[in-house]
Amino acid sequence: MLLRAHDPEKGIYIDAGIARNTMLAPDSFLVLTPDRETLQQAYPATPVYNCLNTALPAFNRNRGSLSLWLGGELIDSIVFDAAWHHPFLSGVRGISLEKTASALSGLEAKNWHSGTSESNYASPGLANAILREGKSYVAKKKTDMIRISPDGDGVDDYLAVYLEPRVVNNLCNAAIFTLHGRPVRRLANRQVISSGFNLRWDGEDEQGQRVGNGIYVLRIELFSPQGGQEIIKKACLLW
Numbered sequence: 001m002l003l004r005a006h007d008p009e010k011g012i013y014i015d016a017g018i019a020r021n022t023m024l025a026p027d028s029f030l031v032l033t034p035d036r037e038t039l040q041q042a043y044p045a046t047p048v049y050n051c052l053n054t055a056l057p058a059f060n061r062n063r064g065s066l067s068l069w070l071g072g073e074l075i076d077s078i079v080f081d082a083a084w085h086h087p088f089l090s091g092v093r094g095i096s097l098e099k100t101a102s103a104l105s106g107l108e109a110k111n112w113h114s115g116t117s118e119s120n121y122a123s124p125g126l127a128n129a130i131l132r133e134g135k136s137y138v139a140k141k142k143t144d145m146i147r148i149s150p151d152g153d154g155v156d157d158y159l160a161v162y163l164e165p166r167v168v169n170n171l172c173n174a175a176i177f178t179l180h181g182r183p184v185r186r187l188a189n190r191q192v193i194s195s196g197f198n199l200r201w202d203g204e205d206e207q208g209q210r211v212g213n214g215i216y217v218l219r220i221e222l223f224s225p226q227g228g229q230e231i232i233k234k235a236c237l238l239w
């Protein structure tokens with residue numbers, strides 16, 4: 001596969017290949033970066049096994065385009081323009097532009113949104129923080145059990161939950177507890193959710209230590225601006 005970038009100011013195309021043996025787990029995301037170590041320092045949630053060092057085609061800071069090719073076939077293409085960022089931002093350095101849904105065209109400004117503060121303005125290796133194509137977590141069956149096995153094999157290595165509240169600007173509290181109610185890890189503390197929001201747990205406690213195998217409880221509290229409250233509990237099997 002081939003990534004091709006166009007720099008409109010220099011009027012040149014720059015190509016970078018993706019190795020043919022690159023493997024990607026279903027429903028996961030691939031991160032391509034010229035400096036994996038620096039990226040993971042800035043965004044520790046980035047999965048290591050989906051982050052590849054590569055000579056990315058350089059982007060102009062203000063605008064440009066990127067296309068993905070397989071042989072001579074165009075798979076997808078996007079454009080980039082700094083003017084597409086949210087108008088209330090005082091500066092856009094370090095803030096990503098993210099598509100609101102993967103099936104939408106990457107050539108229209110209306111299909112892009114600035115990264116949110118909830119995700120530190122970018123979410124490499126994870127679903128876009130503003131993604132609006134998945135079902136709301138609230139609407140899923142409450143009897144489903146989440147299963148995770150954080151062993152680094154690329155399969156169910158962490159708990160990943162996408163929240164999409166019914167109204168905007170909810171406050172969210174979320175934490176992992178033992179079956180006996182002992183707190184293990186706080187995932188969100190009065191976090192303002194403007195649209196969609198991702199929760200993630202890697203099987204570690206507040207001190208960064210891997211907890212023992214067993215069943216844990218994810219507890220989510222949502223508070224709406226109108227005073228409403230919703231509490232969601234999900235069982236999580238760590239093995």
